[in-house]
Amino acid sequence: MSTEHATAKAAAHSKQDHGLSEKGLKAGSVGLIGAVVIGVSCIAPAYTLTAALGPTVSEVGVHLPAIFLVGFLPMLLVAFGYRELNNAMPDAGTSFTWASRAFGPWIGWMGGWGLIAATIIVLSNLAAVAVDFFYLMLAQLFGNPELADLTTNLPLNIATTLVFIALACWISYRGMETTKTVQYVLVAFQLLVLGWFAVAAFSHVANGTAFDATAIAPDWFNPFAVESFSAFAAGVSLSIFIYWGWDVTLTMNEETRNPEKTPGRAATVTVLVIVIIYMTVALSTLAFAGVGTEGLGAGNPENQGSIFAVLAGPVMGPFAILMSLAILSSSAASLQSTFVSPARTLLSMGHYKALPHKFGKISPSYKSPSYATIASAVAAAVFYVVTRTLSENALWDTITALGMMICFYYGITALACVWFFRAQAFSGAHSFFFKFLAPLLGGVILLVMFFKTAYDSMDPEYGSGSSVGGLGLVFILGMGVILLGAVLMLIMAKLRPEFFKGQVLTRGN
Amino acid sequence: MRYVVGYSANARGRDAVNLAVSLARGRGASLDLVVAIPDAGPFNAAHAPAAGYDSYLHQQAGEWLDEALALIPADVPAKAHVRSGESDAQTLIEACDEFQADMLIIGATSSGLFKRFTVGSVASALLHAATVPVALAPHGYHRRDALTRVSCGLGSRAGAEKLLDFAVSMAVNREVPLRVVSLLTLDAGDSDEAADAAREYANKHLAAALPADSSGAAPAAKADVVVAQGRSVEEAVDRLDWEDGEILLIGSSRLARSRSIFLGSTANRILRALPVPMIVVPSDYELKHLNQSPSSDTSREAQA
Numbered sequence: 001m002s003t004e005h006a007t008a009k010a011a012a013h014s015k016q017d018h019g020l021s022e023k024g025l026k027a028g029s030v031g032l033i034g035a036v037v038i039g040v041s042c043i044a045p046a047y048t049l050t051a052a053l054g055p056t057v058s059e060v061g062v063h064l065p066a067i068f069l070v071g072f073l074p075m076l077l078v079a080f081g082y083r084e085l086n087n088a089m090p091d092a093g094t095s096f097t098w099a100s101r102a103f104g105p106w107i108g109w110m111g112g113w114g115l116i117a118a119t120i121i122v123l124s125n126l127a128a129v130a131v132d133f134f135y136l137m138l139a140q141l142f143g144n145p146e147l148a149d150l151t152t153n154l155p156l157n158i159a160t161t162l163v164f165i166a167l168a169c170w171i172s173y174r175g176m177e178t179t180k181t182v183q184y185v186l187v188a189f190q191l192l193v194l195g196w197f198a199v200a201a202f203s204h205v206a207n208g209t210a211f212d213a214t215a216i217a218p219d220w221f222n223p224f225a226v227e228s229f230s231a232f233a234a235g236v237s238l239s240i241f242i243y244w245g246w247d248v249t250l251t252m253n254e255e256t257r258n259p260e261k262t263p264g265r266a267a268t269v270t271v272l273v274i275v276i277i278y279m280t281v282a283l284s285t286l287a288f289a290g291v292g293t294e295g296l297g298a299g300n301p302e303n304q305g306s307i308f309a310v311l312a313g314p315v316m317g318p319f320a321i322l323m324s325l326a327i328l329s330s331s332a333a334s335l336q337s338t339f340v341s342p343a344r345t346l347l348s349m350g351h352y353k354a355l356p357h358k359f360g361k362i363s364p365s366y367k368s369p370s371y372a373t374i375a376s377a378v379a380a381a382v383f384y385v386v387t388r389t390l391s392e393n394a395l396w397d398t399i400t401a402l403g404m405m406i407c408f409y410y411g412i413t414a415l416a417c418v419w420f421f422r423a424q425a426f427s428g429a430h431s432f433f434f435k436f437l438a439p440l441l442g443g444v445i446l447l448v449m450f451f452k453t454a455y456d457s458m459d460p461e462y463g464s465g466s467s468v469g470g471l472g473l474v475f476i477l478g479m480g481v482i483l484l485g486a487v488l489m490l491i492m493a494k495l496r497p498e499f500f501k502g503q504v505l506t507r508g509n
Numbered sequence: 510m511r512y513v514v515g516y517s518a519n520a521r522g523r524d525a526v527n528l529a530v531s532l533a534r535g536r537g538a539s540l541d542l543v544v545a546i547p548d549a550g551p552f553n554a555a556h557a558p559a560a561g562y563d564s565y566l567h568q569q570a571g572e573w574l575d576e577a578l579a580l581i582p583a584d585v586p587a588k589a590h591v592r593s594g595e596s597d598a599q600t601l602i603e604a605c606d607e608f609q610a611d612m613l614i615i616g617a618t619s620s621g622l623f624k625r626f627t628v629g630s631v632a633s634a635l636l637h638a639a640t641v642p643v644a645l646a647p648h649g650y651h652r653r654d655a656l657t658r659v660s661c662g663l664g665s666r667a668g669a670e671k672l673l674d675f676a677v678s679m680a681v682n683r684e685v686p687l688r689v690v691s692l693l694t695l696d697a698g699d700s701d702e703a704a705d706a707a708r709e710y711a712n713k714h715l716a717a718a719l720p721a722d723s724s725g726a727a728p729a730a731k732a733d734v735v736v737a738q739g740r741s742v743e744e745a746v747d748r749l750d751w752e753d754g755e756i757l758l759i760g761s762s763r764l765a766r767s768r769s770i771f772l773g774s775t776a777n778r779i780l781r782a783l784p785v786p787m788i789v790v791p792s793d794y795e796l797k798h799l800n801q802s803p804s805s806d807t808s809r810e811a812q813a
Contacts, residue, residue: 030551038551092561175547183552255551344562351565362569364518367546 071239081439
């Protein structure tokens with residue numbers, strides 16, 4: 001518990017193993033409902049739906065429900081592996097640390113980079129979505145539709161987005177956290193509004209006032225009816241994104257009142273809640289708007305970036321402002337909490353000498369990863385400015401690139417689990433399934449999706465159809481980020497070679 | 510005697526350590542350095558498990574404490590602790606309970622550029638909830654020798670007796686002179702009359718607080734009574750002369766919950782103008798110890 005003055009001074013050189021701390025979280029604070037709220041808030045369904053529904057429809061059309069269901073499978077498989085790794089080596093560096101321990105420094109570095117890139121991309125997308133709905137809400141509030149168009153004013157849009165990013169960064173830097181009450185309210189409100197949207201859309205269909213009433217067909221649930229493997233792969237990598245964050249429920253242990261049972265139950269309940277809400281909203285959207293490429297159609301490229309921004313008004317009428325509020329609040333809350341992820345991974349990489357020392361700094365006043373948090377904000381801001389300037393539909397393209405990036409680092413993480421636990425793979429049914437088979441399947445599926453999407457995205461017509469030098473913008477963004485990571489890795493290997501010689505994080509058990 | 514020091518690895522933390530060394534030296538107290546780290550809030554979960562970050566924080570806090578212990582001279586016994594809780598203030602208050610501390614010492618400043626005391630958020634939270642006297646080190650406090658004088662800021666409100674008791678015994682035990690300070694904000698016109706009234710009030714209470722047998726408490730008999738006037742409290746504070754080794758004691762506002770500190774607006778303004786450290790004593794703090802210990806030993810801080 002405490003160290004005598006004299007002994008502490010004597011032991012000043014051996015900085016490890018302090019024994020100073022009363023270690024650990026105060027157990028038992030989170031029950032089943034709390035854990036489900038945490039899970040749902042990490043997924044942020046209102047935000048993921050508005051961001052991913054359009055791009056997914058553009059890939060798979062009416063088979064959206066099928067893809068949303070299928071997309072959960074690799075997430076589930078990978079999450080099993082994630083949980084095993086987290087139990088064996090709990091570390092803030094997650095994918096970075098685990099992949100380094102399994103495959104050595106180079107793949108580990110790239111795994112960490114993939115995680116950081118994915119979270120940076122989602123930060124910029126979250127901020128952009130928040131800004132869209134911020135202006136939309138202003139328009140709805142003052143009954144002046146021109147206000148909503150302010151978000152299409154490029155300089156104003158970029159400036160507002162940067163302000164949102166800076167604010168969230170500041171809150172995160174100060175170590176402020178969303179409280180339990182706020183999180184409960186946000187989650188309940190999101191689910192309520194999404195439910196309202198679905199009911200309103202279905203009643204329009206029933207009353208014959210829908211934009212393009214489309215009868216729900218069993219075929220919509222058949223993933224094999226998707227016309228091509230390319231569309232299937234793109235759809236799955238997008239739907240990975242909509243379940244991203246669900247794995248958090250599985251990795252909660254000490255925080256829960258009953259660590260044996262709560263995480264598993266919470267994960268199950270969370271995914272049921274999420275699948276029900278996704279299915280209802282997806283079906284109601286398709287039934288109301290169809291997949292046509294004109295007007296309100298879910299296939300209209302104009303609507304892809306943020307589907308609810310377009311549909312909430314016609315569907316919910318004057319209550320559309322609730323949707324704006326739900327998405328604005330959930331994306332703002334996610335924006336702030338998501339800052340924690342890249343910051344902690346960067347911190348961990350700094351700590352293990354895979355990045356310059358200053359990334360490992362912890363603020364003495366706020367106890368947050370100070371340098372890493374600011375670095376994440378700068379990166380998210382730069383990424384947004386670049387995408388917004390280059391792309392005709394930045395939201396759409398970033399979400400597609402993001403899906404790719406998640407497949408990349410989750411794939412590496414899952415295979416890291418298989419390799420790390422290879423000695424135990426056949427030591428029992430439980431180990432075989434959770435440490436070997438599930439992560440192996442999940443990892444392979446995700447990496448196949450990654451390579452397929454990456455290959456397809458070279459087509460200049462891919463995604464929103466933006467391109468640079470004859471290559472699709474999604475490819476440029478995705479591969480550019482990975483390439484940038486590889487270059488930085490080589491520079492780091494020159495500057496701080498210890499990590500890359502495997503002297504800091506050793507392989508194996 | 511144990512003092513808890515709320516340490517952070519920055520200038521504010523070093524101010525606190527210097528003040529703690531100074532206070533401990535006059536009294537032979539031991540120090541418990543505490544770094545407060547936040548509990549990982551599960552409701553802020555993102556794509557990074559909390560457990561891993563926690564271990565980095567503990568390790569970092571341990572390194573900070575090593576540095577802090579190295580700042581403390583060998584004649585002052587000190588221990589280091591890492592404690593976690595929902596807020597820094599709450600954590601420090603719990604640490605005071607755990608170690609049965611007689612005082613909590615913190616650096617009070619945030620990055621105040623123009624004022625010596627710009628109360629930081631942790632300090633301000635502590636002043637609203639602490640149940641032990643809280644010593645606030647001003648920005649850039651570097652003195653580490655024992656105190657040379659105790660000042661006691663006296664208001665006209667109830668509770669002055671207990672504060673004076675505390676001040677008298679603190680001065681007696683540390684063998685330093687006591688000065689009773691009345692801060693008046695006045696227009697020039699009626700100042701003399703008010704000053705006389707304040708002086709009379711202070712003298713009356715001082716007489717009651719001083720040990721009846723003053724032969725055994727020679728230093729305390731040297732108590733001065735000073736009335737400082739100014740258009741504002743800040744001006745009154747500025748007009749007083751302050752020794753380098755001085756400390757100002759003030760009582761918390763009577764708005765406070767029993768036995769906890771609530772800094773009144775006057776005290777807050779004093780804090781902003783004051784060049785020396787200040788100790789804020791909770792409203793009923795003395796009473797509790799008075800009931801347990803006889804005669805004029807009014808608190809453990811005051812015990813011989």
